[in-house]
Amino acid sequence: xxxxxxxxxxxxxxxxxxxxLMVFLLARATGDPLSLVLPLGxxxxxxxxxxxxxxxxxxxxxxxxKFIANAVRGDFGISLRVRRPVVDLLWERFPNSLALAAVxxxxxxxxxxxxxxxxxxxxxxxxxRAAKIVATLGQALPxxxxxxVLIEVVAGRLQWLPAxxxxxxxxxxxxxxxxxxxxxxxxxxxxxxxxxEVLDSDFVRTARAKGVPxxxxxxxxxxxNALIPVVxxxxxxxxxxxxxxxxxxxxxxxxxxxxxxxxxxxxxxxPVIQAVVLVTxxxxxxxxxxxxxxxxxxxxxxxxx
Amino acid sequence: xxxxxxxxxxxxxxxxxxxVLVAIFADVLSPxxxxxxxxxxxxxxxxxxxxxxxxxxxxTDRLGRDLLSRIIYGTRVSLAAGVVTVAVSxxxxxxxxxxxxxxxxRVGGVLMRATDATLAFPIILLxxxxxxxxxxxxxxxxIAIAVILWxxxxxxxxxxxxxxxxxxxxTMARAMGCSALRIIAVHLFPNTAHTLIVLxxxxxxxxxxxxxxxxxxxxxIPPPTPAWGSMVAEGREFVTSAWWVSFFPGVAILLVVxxxxxxxxxxxxxLDPKLRQL
Numbered sequence: 001x002x003x004x005x006x007x008x009x010x011x012x013x014x015x016x017x018x019x020x021l022m023v024f025l026l027a028r029a030t031g032d033p034l035s036l037v038l039p040l041g042x043x044x045x046x047x048x049x050x051x052x053x054x055x056x057x058x059x060x061x062x063x064x065x066k067f068i069a070n071a072v073r074g075d076f077g078i079s080l081r082v083r084r085p086v087v088d089l090l091w092e093r094f095p096n097s098l099a100l101a102a103v104x105x106x107x108x109x110x111x112x113x114x115x116x117x118x119x120x121x122x123x124x125x126x127x128x129r130a131a132k133i134v135a136t137l138g139q140a141l142p143x144x145x146x147x148x149v150l151i152e153v154v155a156g157r158l159q160w161l162p163a164x165x166x167x168x169x170x171x172x173x174x175x176x177x178x179x180x181x182x183x184x185x186x187x188x189x190x191x192x193x194x195x196x197e198v199l200d201s202d203f204v205r206t207a208r209a210k211g212v213p214x215x216x217x218x219x220x221x222x223x224x225n226a227l228i229p230v231v232x233x234x235x236x237x238x239x240x241x242x243x244x245x246x247x248x249x250x251x252x253x254x255x256x257x258x259x260x261x262x263x264x265x266x267x268x269x270x271p272v273i274q275a276v277v278l279v280t281x282x283x284x285x286x287x288x289x290x291x292x293x294x295x296x297x298x299x300x301x302x303x304x305x
Numbered sequence: 306x307x308x309x310x311x312x313x314x315x316x317x318x319x320x321x322x323x324x325v326l327v328a329i330f331a332d333v334l335s336p337x338x339x340x341x342x343x344x345x346x347x348x349x350x351x352x353x354x355x356x357x358x359x360x361x362x363x364x365t366d367r368l369g370r371d372l373l374s375r376i377i378y379g380t381r382v383s384l385a386a387g388v389v390t391v392a393v394s395x396x397x398x399x400x401x402x403x404x405x406x407x408x409x410x411r412v413g414g415v416l417m418r419a420t421d422a423t424l425a426f427p428i429i430l431l432x433x434x435x436x437x438x439x440x441x442x443x444x445x446x447x448i449a450i451a452v453i454l455w456x457x458x459x460x461x462x463x464x465x466x467x468x469x470x471x472x473x474x475x476t477m478a479r480a481m482g483c484s485a486l487r488i489i490a491v492h493l494f495p496n497t498a499h500t501l502i503v504l505x506x507x508x509x510x511x512x513x514x515x516x517x518x519x520x521x522x523x524x525x526i527p528p529p530t531p532a533w534g535s536m537v538a539e540g541r542e543f544v545t546s547a548w549w550v551s552f553f554p555g556v557a558i559l560l561v562v563x564x565x566x567x568x569x570x571x572x573x574x575x576l577d578p579k580l581r582q583l
Contacts, residue, residue, distance in 0.1 A: 011418060011422075015422045019426075023434060026434055026435070026438045136563065136566060136567065136570075137563075139510070139511075139562075139566055140510065140514075140559055140562040140563040140566055141559055142514055142517050142518065142521075142534075142537070142555055142558045142559065142562075143514075143518065144517075144518055144521045144534075144537060144538075145537050145551070145554075145555030145558065145559070148537065148541055148544060148551055148555075149552070149555070151544070152544045152545065152548060156544070156545055235421075235424070236424055239424070239426060239427050239428075240427075242427040242430070243427040243428050243429045243430065246427070246429050246430065246433075246522075247429065247518050247521070247522065250522060261430060261433065262433070262522060265433045265434065265436075265524070266523065273434060276430075277430055277434065280427060280430060281426065284426065284427070288421075
């Protein structure tokens with residue numbers, strides 16, 4: 001177990017380093033960031049001064065090592081667009097993203113679990129069909145379009161909810177619902193198909209034969225085993241959640257990391273782009289690591305290392 | 306025709322055929338030039354609303370361009386992005402999955418670790434970085450999505466190959482002295498083809514949505530080329546006064562993605578019922 005944890009930590013660090021190098025090189029591959037920062041009439045000398053001031057005249061390798069050394073200490077440099085330390089921006093935005101992601105994830109799990117289980121138990125009946133429609137629509141509705149339609153109808157015409165921004169709980173309803181629908185569709189379908197398979201296996205037949213009540217069979221015996229594939233793909237769903245969050249935050253003017261990424265990318269704000277990608281990757285890597293540990297707990301047959 | 310074959314999803318299949326025909330014959334079917342601006346007829350509502358005319362059946366946008374014609378031409382972008390991206394990812398992913406499954410040891414381990422790392426990376430973040438550093442272009446959208454999507458194929462194909470490798474006919478082939486290449490190409494690949502077909506059909510809809518989201522964020526197909534995602538974005542500011550500009554391109558995305566997903570579901574039930582969708 002200890003060896004497994006150590007190996008996974010080393011792998012995670014390597015993944016993060018490769019990613020940071022990729023982003024670092026891509027961000028510098030094309031275009032001069034200074035052309036966006038300096039005014040139109042800037043002289044050659046202004047450019048050189050700025051380049052020296054920002055450390056952009058050093059060799060690439062030196063820039064990268066400096067970047068990593070600083071990043072580890074939590075220093076991501078200064079945003080070219082708003083001239084403030086990137087860390088401050090991250091600290092402002094990260095809690096908002098986390099709150100929205102947590103509410104959406106809770107909402108999708110709270111709906112996906114009962115729907116997935118009931119759909120499997122009542123296979124091919126009305127409830128299963130209804131659940132299938134919910135899931136199919138969730139995977140086919142473009143999130144950004146759903147968001148715009150909701151804003152226009154619910155916030156605009158009906159004036160039931162605020163159109164965007166953060167605030168009290170009412171601000172969460174539309175973005176969280178939009179984000180959750182897409183994610184819950186995948187989880188629900190996977191849970192349904194995996195539970196159907198488990199309900200057909202020998203140990204479930206045994207449990208039924210020895211007289212375990214049907215509810216006990218489903219919720220205690222079968223569900224735990226049906227969860228294994230769901231947990232396997234949890235990391236993938238998390239990546240999908242983060243991806244979809246960028247779009248949802250942009251549509252609902254939600255001041256989170258996703259919107260920060262969008263703003264930084266449209267303004268070629270390199271330090272912010274690097275920081276957002278790295279922090280997001282770090283969150284995803286940590287989530288995957290947790291999933292791996294959970295996996296070992298759920299399925300004792302798996303022994304790593 | 307027995308079993309699930311009878312339940313051929315006629316509706317989705319028809320919608321797919323219809324959209325493919327629309328994409329091919331876009332120039333014949335469009336009532337108007339998708340780029341031509343009619344500045345006097347800006348924000349004309351759809352024909353059935355007050356102030357609309359059958360000259361612009363679905364109305365016009367901010368620059369007075371005919372919305373129906375732009376949606377018709379937009380079909381080309383969406384379908385091309387879906388098909389090309391999925392083809393590239395499927396080829397690369399299947400290749401890596403076959404290789405990793407055949408060489409289980411070191412090579413396979415490294416390849417599958419890389420696959421897992423890729424799988425967990427948010428597509429849109431990478432696509433946005435690529436689009437902005439290399440410019441918003443069709444090719445970059447394909448690259449950005451394919452760079453991540455291959456991992457899904459590699460994962461599933463790897464699992465298939467690992468279980469195939471235990472089977473007698475592979476042991477026989479190895480005993481007969483077949484080369485690795487021959488075993489992969491002649492014995493392993495044809496046995497994973499049905500899974501590949503199902504995955505391809507299930508992913509086209511997803512890629513169309515991602516492409517539309519990228520175009521919506523301004524990182525996809527650059528204007529003035531009509532792409533559904535950027536059309537939704539263009540109408541966003543005017544939703545209250547001219548809802549149709551954003552609404553109809555979104556309906557087009559919904560319809561085509563729904564059709565591909567339902568068709569893919571059916572194909573999975575027929576060809577590979579045990580396959581789980583990622």
